[in-house]
Amino acid sequence: MMKRNKQIDINRALALAGTFNFLHSCGKACLLPFLTLYFRQLGLTPAMTGMVIGAKHLISLVWTPVASLLAKHYNKRRVVINGCLVSSAVVALLLLLLPPVDVNRQRIRCNSSDEQVSATVDSLVRSSSGPKMSPTVNQPLPAVFQSVSMTPPTTPSLSNSTSERLNKSSDRDEPHPQSVTIGLNNSDVHPKVSSPTPTASVTGSRNKRSEHKSKHPQMKEEKPSNLEFLGRLKVMDTQHQLFFLILMVVSAWTLVSAPLGWTVDDGLYEYLDFADASDRYRSSGLWGLLGAACGVGGAGVLVSQLSCRVDPWSWRSAAHFYCYTCFAAVTVPVATYLPLYLNKKRDWANGLLKALQLVRGSPHALLCVVTVLLVGAGASAVENFLLWQMEDHGSSELHMGLSLALALVSQACYPLLAAKVSKVLSPGKVLTVGAAGLGVQCFYYSFLWGPWAALPAQLLTSFSSGAVWWAVKVQCDDIATPGADRSVNRVFSSLALHLGRALGSFTGGFAAQRFGLAWLFRGAAIALMSWCVILPVLQYKVPNQRRINYSRLLAADASEASDSESEQEKDWLDKAMESERRKGYGRRVNH
Template sequence: MVRGEQVNLKKVILFTTFFFTIYYSGKGCLLPYLTLYFRQLGLSATQTGMLFGGKALVGFWTGPAWARCARRYKKRRIILMISLFMAIAGNLGLTLIPPVDKALSLVYCPNDNHTDGVHKGGGNGHTNITHTSTNPSLVQSTPSPEKVTEPNVRLTSPTFGSFSNEATATSEHSVFANALQKSYDRYKKKQNAKGKEVSMEKFLDWLKSHDADLYSAVLAHTLPPDFGDRQKREDSASDDADTSINSGTTRWSLKGLQNQMFTLKDQFMDLEYRTFIFALSVILIGELFASPGQEICEDALYETLDSVDEVEKYGSHRSYGLFGYGFFAFITSIIVDNASCIIFPDTSRLMIYFYSFAIFFGLAFLLAFCYPIYTDSKVRNRSKYVKGLKAILSSRSNAMFVITMIFAGAFQANITNFLFWLLQDLGGSELLFGSVVFISTICEIPLLYLGIFLAKKISNIGTVALAMFFLSVRCLLYSFLQHPWAVLPIELSHAFSYGALMGAVSSLAEQIAPPGEERSVEHIFMSLYWGFGYGCGCMIGGYLYDKVGLVILFQGSAVLAFIWATIVIATAKLVPQKKKTLHYASLLQGGDEDDISDDSDEMFSDDWLVNALNEK
C-alpha cells in the first residue's frame, strides 16, 4: 500500500483486528505456561529467570532496531514473515531439549495413573515432605514402621515424585543424594568463605536451620542418633567405616551415599548445565529474529490509519487481541488438564501448548502475506524514538515514571515467572492456571478505555501510586496463599496494578510528547516495563527464589512496591510536572512535523497568537 492508493478503511480494520486476535491467541496458548515447561525440564529458578530475562533484554534492544531497519529499507513484510517464522521455529525448538530427568513429566502431573497423589513441592524446588494419614499407598514402602521417625511421611521431590514401586527406588535414592549434594555445596561454600571447619555434623546442624524439609527427609531415612558424633571429619577426609543409614530393607552406607553424591554431581549437574545452555541458545536466537513482529504490525496499522486521517481508530484491535489471549489460554489449559501426562512416547502433555501456539502463529504467517503495510515514499531519517526519549528527558518529573515502569516491570516478572510454581506446589491444576490467565486478561480490557479517564480524574501521579499500591497488595496476598483456587479473586487486582498504570502512561504521553509523537513516548515506557524492567526482574527474582524462597520474594516485592508508592506521592508536589506547550508560530512555519519541537519556550517567545491572547 503506497501513498495515494485508495484505502478501504473497514476492510483494513477488520483484517488487522482478525490478525491481532490470531496473533495474541497464539501467545496466550504458550507464553504463560513456558515457566511450567522450564520447571519440568529440571531447571532451577535462577536458570529460568535467566532464560526469561535474557529473552526480554534481547527483545528490548533488537525489536526497535529491526523495526527501524525494516522501515528504512522498505522490507517490512519480509522481516515480518521472518519474525513469525522464527517465533514458531524458536519455540518449537524448545520441545527438542531433553529434560534433566524424564520422570519430571510425571511428578508435575497429579491426575495421571502414574502418580498416587497430588504433588506438593516446596518453595525451593528441592526435596520436600508431604504428610498424609488417609492413604497408605502414599507412604514410602521400604521403611519399616519402627525405623521411621514419622510413620506417615513420604518423600516427594520434583525429581522423583511419589512412586511406590521398586523400579523407582534407585531413582529416589539418586535424586535424594543430589538434593543433599546441592545443599552440602552451598554449606561448604559459606564455610570456606568464613574460614570455618567443614564437617558432616555441622552440615546437618546447618541443614536443620536452612532447609527443614530436606533435614526431615534425612531423618525419614533414619539417620542413627549418634550420626554426628561418629562422623566428625573434614570434607576431604576419607572414612572407610561402614556407618549405615537404614531405610527398612534398604541398607545405605554413609560412605557409599557420600561417594554417590559426588559421582552424581558430575553427571547430573553436567546434564542440567547442558539443558540450560541449549534452552538459552534457542531462546536468544529465536528472540533475536522474532522480536520485531508485533512492532512492525503496529507501526504499519498506525501509519495506514494516519494516511487517511483516522488515527483515532487505532487501538481498537487491542481489546480483541486481549480477549483472544485470555480465552484461548483458558481453552488450551482445559485440553491439557484432561490429557494424559504422556500423550506420545516420551512426549509430555505440555507439548499441547507448543502445538497450539504453532497452529495460531502458522495462520498468522499466512495472513501476513496480505497484511496492509503503508509505504511512504519519503523515509524520515530522524528516529521517532529519539524524539520520544527527548520528550521524556525534558522534565525531571518524568523520571518518576521511568523508575516506576522499571520497578513495576521487575515485580510483574516475579508474578509471571513464579506464581504458577507456587500454585503447582499447592496442588493447582492446569485448569487453574488457565483460569488465572483468563481472569487477569479480561480484567485488563476495561482499563484500555477507562485508564486515561482515571488518570485525568486523579492525576497521573495519583494513578501511578494507586497501581503500585495494588501491586503491593497483590504480591502480599500471594505470599499467604494456602489454597490454590484462592488466587482467582486476587487476580482481579490486575486491572489496577497493570491496567491503571498503562492508562497513566497514555495520559502522560499526551501531555509531554511533541505533536504526533504520543505513541513513541508510550512505546518507550512500555519497553522499559516489558524490556528492561521485566528482564532485570526475571534474573534478580530467580536468584532470590533459590536463595530465600518464593514467600520472601513476594513479601519483599510487596514492601518495595508500597515504599515506592509512598515516595511517588511524597514527591509529586516537590517536582512540578512539565506539560507540552504548542506554539502556533511553529505550525505556521510549515515544513515537516518532525521538525516541531517544544524544547524551549524562549525560541517562540514572539508567538503573535500567544502574545495576543495574553494581552487580551
C-alpha cells in the same frame, strides 16, 4: 509506495489488524505463560530460569528496534512478518527435543483417575527394568527369570545367600553352559560365577577405573581447552548442559520472533495515517488482550483434559508448543493480506531519539519511568514464578489458565472505568494506585493456600496493570509533540516490558532460589509499596512544566486586535489552563 488515487478501505484494515492481533496474542498466550513451568519440569533451578527469561528480554530490547529499522530501510516488512511467524514456530519446537534432568523434577498434578493410571504404568515399568522393585511377587515368574537376583548386592547377608544360590544353580546347570544368571542392573549380568562374592570383581574394576582416571588429572583438564563451546558442554554436569542448551534455543527463538510486533505496528499505523485515520488504530490493542485471555484459558482447559504423563515431552507439556505452532500457521494468511504502507518521509530513528529527549526533559516523565521500571520488575516475578507457587499449592493447569485469563480480562476492562476514575484521581495518583495494586497482589500471592486461591487477586489486575498503563498513556500524550506520541509510548513500553522485566527476572530468580518463592513475592511487594509512599512526595515537590501560553501567542499574531480589549478578556485561555494545571499535572486541555 501507495498511490494517492488508490482507494483505502479503513474498515477492512481495522478488521485485519484486529484479527491479526487476536490470533497472534492467542498463540503466544498458549505457550509463554507456561514456559517457565516447563523449564521447571525439565530441571532448571529458579536462578537458571530467571537468567533465561532475563536474557530473552534483553535481546528483545536491543534487537527489536534494530530489526524494525532494517525492515523499513529495505522495504521488507511483509517478508519479515511472514518469516517471523514461520521461523518462530519451528524454533520453539526445538525445546521439545531437550531431555530433562533428574534434579528435583516437579510433576503437574493430575486428577485421581490419571494418577491411578500413571501409577499402574510406573509399577509395570519398574517391574520390568527398575532396580527398586519389591522382591515379593504374587504370581510365579517364568522359568527363564527364576534365577533372577532380586536383592541388591550391597547387603552382606543377602549377598552371601545369593552367592550360595548361584553356586547351586551353576552346579545344576553345568551341562548347559548357555544358561546365565540375569541381574536387575546392567552391571549385574554374570555368567557362570565361581567366586563366593560376585560383586567383588565389579567393585574392583570400578576402583581400578577410578584410580586410572585419578592418575591422569591433567589429561582431563587439558581436553576442554582445545574444544569449542559446544564441546565444553560435554564436560559439564547434566543440569548445566541443559541450561546452556535452553539458553541458546530461547535466544534464537527471540531473535526470530522479536521484530514481529513493531514491524506490523509500523506498517498498519502508517497505512491508517495515510488515510488520516491513525486515531482509530488504538482500538486494535483491545483485541490483543482478549486474544491472550482466550489463548491462556483455552490452553489450560485443553491440557487439563489430556491424560497424565510424567515426561515433559508428553502431550501435557507438548500441547502448549503445538497450539503455539497451529496459531502461527493460522496467522500467516492473515499477515499476507495485511495492508502495509511505507512512509519514507518519516524518520523512525530520529523519532526515538526525540522521544528520549522529551522524556528526559520532563521531571514527571522521569518519575513515571522509575515507576514503570519497578512495576516491570515486580510483574516479572509474577509472570515467571506465579505458576510455580500455584503448583506447589495443588493447582493444575486448569486453575492456572483460568486464573491468568481472568487477569487479562480484568485489565481489558479498565478503559471502561477510566472516565470515572479520572474524575476522582489525577493521572499521577492513578499511577501510584496502580503500582500499589501490584504490590498488594504480590503480597497476596505469597500466602496462597489452595488451587483456586489466586483468583481473588487476579481481579485487582484492572487497578494494577490497567491503571498503570492508562496513566502512562496520559503521560505520553502530555509530553509528546505532534507525531511523537507513538515513539514516547514505545520508550515507556520498552522500559517496562523488557528492561524492567529483565532486571526483575535476574534478581527474582536468585531471590527465589535463596529465600523461596513466598519471600520473593513479599520482597517485590515491599519494594513497590515503599516506592508508592515516596512517589506522591516527589510528585508534589517536582514543579509542573511550564506550558505554552496560547493566549499570548494569539494576541501577538492578531495585530488587528482592539487596544480597548481588556487584559482579563485576552487572558481567558491562560486562566483556563491554570485551572486545569491545578487539577492534575498530566491532564491535557482540549482546544
